[in-house]
Amino acid sequence: MGKRRLEGMFHWYLVFIFVISANAVDVKHLNIWPMPKSASYGYRNLHLSNEFELRTDGTKFADASSILKDAFKRSIDVVRSSHVIEFNASKIDSSLVLKGIHIVVSSPSDELQHGTDESYKLHVPAQGSPLYAHIEAKTVYGALHGLETFSQVCHYNISSRGIQVHQVPWTIADQPRFSYRGILIDTSRHYLPIPVIKKVIDSMTYAKLNVLHWHIVDTQSFPLELPSYPKLWNGAYSITERYMFADAEEIVRQVNRQFYAKRRGINVLAEIDVPGHTESWGVGYPALWPSKDCKQPLDVSNEFTFKLIDGILSDFSKIFKYKFVHLGGDEVNTSCWETTPHVKKWLHKNHMNGSKAYEYFVLRAQKIALSHGYDMINWEETFNNFGKKLNPKTVVHNWLGSGVAQNVVKAGLRCVVSNQDSWYLDHLDALWQGFYSNEPLTNITDPKQQALVLGGEVCAWAEHIDASDIEQTIWPRAAAAAERLWTPYDKLAKDPEKVKSRLSYFRCLLNQRGVAAAPLDGLGREAPVEPASCYLQ
């Protein structure tokens, strides 16, 4: 061989070694999803102690209901679940073992609300005796995000047969770009059993999403119990496909250690979609229908309609403690009102046509929501039709097309972005790249207007989704949107292909954690096209 070829081979050899060692630590890059605001890291590895512990000295958060302790335990369990741990850290030099994590939370409150501080700092030192990682956060919910990030820098190591914390020292400072980062689930088109909803909530925390928009009821079924109007859930598909009031409370709130979303830093936004998507309401209360042949929208001429909405929102306010309630207001076809004699007569008497009555209905429902202490969210048709009349506290929920947010914020209202072309999960031809690239602040340059965009939400409308396919319809595409909603704009990839391997890594991590996230290739929830590694599909 000539010298040159030898040199070439030497380079090749070096590259090979580098690849192997990178492979051995299982990360060549930063494999955290969503990408933190700032992260620096080294190249050393630590072993996670078999008795990895939580320390909280100096914290102001008493953790009376074990939110933090339980989250800590879940994080460690999930890290240890991919393989059996055979490693015994007690036999290792203690300077190589991470003994625990020290979490200091400065707020004593466990209140979870829109705008709760979710920032955290995570530091994993390379040296110390004993060695502890550190999380600092204003609120326990920021600390929970810190634990999630920590779980993503831990990996099973095939040589040590234990968990290693890679690339120490780590210094991460992180906070979300938007305070509203949602997923919509729809339990009216198909009932979702409670264990399934809980699994969706678990997986949301992995991607740092923080709002579960629960589209509880719709035309097809009314599965929720409402104590004020106990016949409403007669509109459920069957007696087993129902949520007791206590079930809903368990999903949302923290009353005992079972209570779910709040303990994971996730708000639940409840929706009643009035007046349009409501046919099932009338199964229990037929007076809500304009007539037996014309069953929606809700009868605008009947005072009982509003009394009942008042009762529902009163019941809601006892369990759904999120600042917002969603009042729907989309796709209202008023022809039932105009063709049903008694409603028509009422319209006439009140000098209203169909569209005026729609406005009347929405505004009156808004007032009821306000009287129960809620701010309200309405679908964008309410803005498109009578934007100026909407209560100034209204948050407009965009869905029809893109470019709506700029009009909404220009009008001085707040906005949540869910343009269906990019962020509807039931649109299987909406690819992960489109989920990633959909920018909520497109064409909004004024910082004051930017602040009116609360965030965004991906929607899993359930006409073709039930307990058997919900997970792979949501994941990994919702994760692509989650990074858009979490990570600072300048750290987002202009070209989604640049984050593909990291997203693919996250998808495989979801699989390891028992979440049925689908391949990145192909349409939504598509089966893999051929045998291959998870990381390549």
Place this chain on the structure above:
Amino acid sequence: MVTSPLMCLRYCLTESNNLLLLILLQNLKERSSAEFDRMLRMGRTRLKIAYIWYLVCFFAVYCDADDANEINIWPMPVSVSFGSGNLHLSNNFELITEGSKFADASGILKEAFSRTIDIVRSSHVVELDTSKIKPSLVLKGIHVVISSPSDELQYGIDESYKLNIPAQGNPIYARIEAKTVYGALHGLQTFSQICSYSLSSRGILVHQVPWTIADQPRFSYRGLLIDTARHYQPLRVIKKIIDAMAYTKLNVLHWHIVDTQSFPLEIPSYPKLWDGSFTISERYTVADAAEIVSYAKKRGINVLAEIDVPGHAESWGFGYPSLRPSENCTGPLDVSNDFTFKLIDGILSDFSKIFKFKFVHLGGDEVDTSCWILTPHVKSWLQKQGMGDSDAYQYFVLRVQKLALSHGYEVINWEETFNEIGSKLNPQTVVHNWLAGGVAEKIVKAGLRCIVSNQDKWYLDHDIRWQDFYSNEPLENITNHQLHSRVLGGEVCMWGELIDAADIEQMVWPRAAAAAERMWTSYDKLAKDPSDVRSRLSHFRCLLNQRGVAAGPLEGLGNTRPFGPGSCYTK
């Protein structure tokens, strides 16, 4: 459709239309209070009619609350009788084991008991406080009596159980009697399907007491194949599959671990074999494999490990290239190289430390021997031995069978081995049918044992309806009853070419459950027409969903989404 209350009542009492009933009854229930108001304003005769109507409705509601006026147990037990009472499941429902010979040192029974109760309680928040209810209406616990002290799980162990739930007593306990702990586990599974959340009590009700069930499986081998070579399945996913297998009383997880595409398993004797894994994170350590075996055992499930030789083995050569005939011709395994057999011996030796099932699966299907004929050194070896390629195939299969026997295993081979060299196979061979139906008959007539997996009915990766899974009869055309015992059972196969962690569950369920009843339930209790069991299977599918298993709709061909909005019970 049902239009009158009397018809409703009839539906309530007949076997077949529980689901329609659920929906119907709801309407009645809604009406009933309105009816009541109306009654007050009516004349006498009309009042009488209304009263009857009301009673009927009341009765209907009562059925409704029960959520079961028929037997909704899947798979159907051998013999069942039940009554019309209801008991509340105690909030402190307890396990007692007085008189049991099984010490439960490893906690198999205790853990199964606690899983059973957890799962029964998982569908809704339980608000009922049973301490405030008369003890005569509360089921306080379950008394499990096992006569064998052993926790050994093996092919052919006794899986029978008797479950008795009395209607009276003070205090009231259910009772399970079983020969082995694994029979008792099946009993707990059946018990869990008799319990359901009650809307009126806001607690768990045990329906239709008194129950007397005596049950045992028709076949001892009731399997499901998973394939971790075409796509890696994470541990959690495999564990979830095992959980759901226990719900359907399947008892063999056939683990098709390695194949052409990847070799994910660690083999200590030959540590480079798993170089053939897709990536380093898509691997199973020996400890992982042992964990799967132990997890399965705690649920009464055996794990059948497979190496599919010599044909499906290309990935083996990543770590040990000399196993390949040549670099261009990478499979089947080099028959001319003694190292090939030494390595297989090492694998089986390692297997025998983890996989304690009586059988090991040695594959042997789809062997294309052209590489042997085309590769010079193999070709000259063949000539030297005086072998044609089919002789060499036979030589390979039989030599590997001997290795397996030397490690204490009995062997299972795919049906091609029987079709091509049937008379030479070791008499202990179990032939695994897959190519077509009607093969079992030939195998048992030849004196060998058989497992049925004909691909036209029992391949989960094919577009096959649940009805065909249900109707596939392993003993078809085998008229000589003495030969029946040679059919060990059957297996549904979830080949992984187009299956990964995202879609495995709805590809497996509910179709595997349809086959599970065929393999569990006594022949005369099986439906001749699968549509007779549709509502019960649909009920079971919705139960799987409630338990967090992503079982798909019954309509369609496996990986089918719900066509449109609707109740789980109508899909």
